[in-house]
Each structure stands twice: as structure tokens, then as C-alpha cells.
Amino acid sequence: EANAWIFTFFVPHDVPALIELLGGDEGFVAKLDQFFADGHFDPSNEPSFHIPWLYNYAGVPHKTQERVRQIFSSAFHTGPGGLPGNDDAGATSAWYVLAALGLYPVAPGSGMLQLSSPLVERATIHLHPSFYGGGTFVIEVEGQAPDNHYIQSVSLDGAALQRTYITHEEIVRGGTLYFVLGPEPSSWGVGG
Numbered sequence: 001e002a003n004a005w006i007f008t009f010f011v012p013h014d015v016p017a018l019i020e021l022l023g024g025d026e027g028f029v030a031k032l033d034q035f036f037a038d039g040h041f042d043p044s045n046e047p048s049f050h051i052p053w054l055y056n057y058a059g060v061p062h063k064t065q066e067r068v069r070q071i072f073s074s075a076f077h078t079g080p081g082g083l084p085g086n087d088d089a090g091a092t093s094a095w096y097v098l099a100a101l102g103l104y105p106v107a108p109g110s111g112m113l114q115l116s117s118p119l120v121e122r123a124t125i126h127l128h129p130s131f132y133g134g135g136t137f138v139i140e141v142e143g144q145a146p147d148n149h150y151i152q153s154v155s156l157d158g159a160a161l162q163r164t165y166i167t168h169e170e171i172v173r174g175g176t177l178y179f180v181l182g183p184e185p186s187s188w189g190v191g192g
Contacts, residue, residue, distance in 0.1 A: 002047040005040040012107040015057045025058040043075035044085025050106045053114040056164035062185035068116045069149040111168040117149045134174025143181040152180040164189040
């Protein structure tokens with residue numbers, strides 16, 4: 001299913017412990033950089049889907065933003081073979097949709113979705129009224145442009161959000177998640 005490189009990072013349930021085992025933030029980021037530089041990421045196979053978002057946990061969210069955008073441009077397109085792999089019952093398509101919204105559940109079931117720069121300018125998620133009373137959850141993006149893939153700021157219902165994740169509870173309450181993007185890395189999410 002995967003190789004030792006990919007499974008080294010397959011600890012979605014306890015990323016802080018993995019960071020500690022791999023030498024703290026600095027050692028962890030160096031290992032992630034080597035993983036990507038040596039071509040170990042596989043956009044067609046689920047065990048590696050979460051790995052670009054691990055930079056968020058080590059205090060360098062701009063690297064998550066860079067990697068996710070690189071994956072969009074290198075692995076997905078509208079021609080033949082534009083969806084890597086065989087989609088595994090929609091897994092790869094789901095990765096694309098979530099990443100395009102700027103959200104990803106590194107540890108499904110944890111109630112947390114990591115943030116990255118969305119591809120959309122606006123998206124509305126209609127929450128099923130039988131399960132959630134929030135109505136809609138809207139994602140809005142200011143500064144969407146080909147070279148603007150770094151998050152400058154994020155707010156949730158007008159309140160600044162410095163952390164690199166949003167919770168399931170925050171989404172199902174409904175509201176607006178507002179991203180501002182720019183061409184250079186910012187201090188957003190660092191230490192958040």
C-alpha cells in the first residue's frame with residue numbers, strides 16, 4: 001500500500017508525539033522537506049493524503065500552503081489522467097474537494113480540520129437541518145489569484161482565528177470562515 005517513508009508519517013492520531021520522536025519542530029520539518037524533495041508523496045494513495053498538512057503542527061503553516069498548491073498543480077488537471085490513481089470510491093476526489101475548500105481532517109474523528117489556502121473564492125456548505133441547526137457554513141476568500149497562495153489572515157464570524165485548524169463544532173454552528181491570501185508567507189498560524 002505504501003513505503004516506509006509514507007508510513008513514518010502515518011501517525012495522524014498523535015502528531016505532537018511524532019514531532020517529538022523526529023527531533024522536535026526543526027527535525028520534523030527537515031524530514032518532511034526531505035520526504036517531498038525525494039518524491040515520496042503519492043497523491044494517488046490514501047496513506048499519504050494527510051502529510052502536506054503536517055507542517056501546520058510544526059509551526060510552519062506556509063509550507064502546508066505551498067505543498068498543497070504544488071499538489072494541485074502537479075497531480076490534478078482536466079485532461080486524461082487528471083485525477084491521480086483510481087479514485088478509490090471517491091477518496092481522491094474528496095481530498096481535492098476538501099483541499100480546495102482549505103480544509104483537511106488529518107485525524108478523521110478528532111473533530112479538527114487543518115486549514116490551508118482555498119482554491120475557491122466562495123463556497124457554501126448547506127448543513128442538513130435534521131442533524132445541524134447552523135443552516136450554512138460559508139468559506140470566503142479575499143485575494144484569490146494564481147500567485148496568492150499564502151494565508152495572510154483567517155477570521156471566523158469576524159473574530160480573528162490564529163490557529164491552523166477549525167473544529168467540526170464550529171462548522172456545524174454555521175457562519176463564515178474568511179481567508180485573506182497574499183503572495184508571500186505571513187505570520188498567520190505561527191505559534192497558533
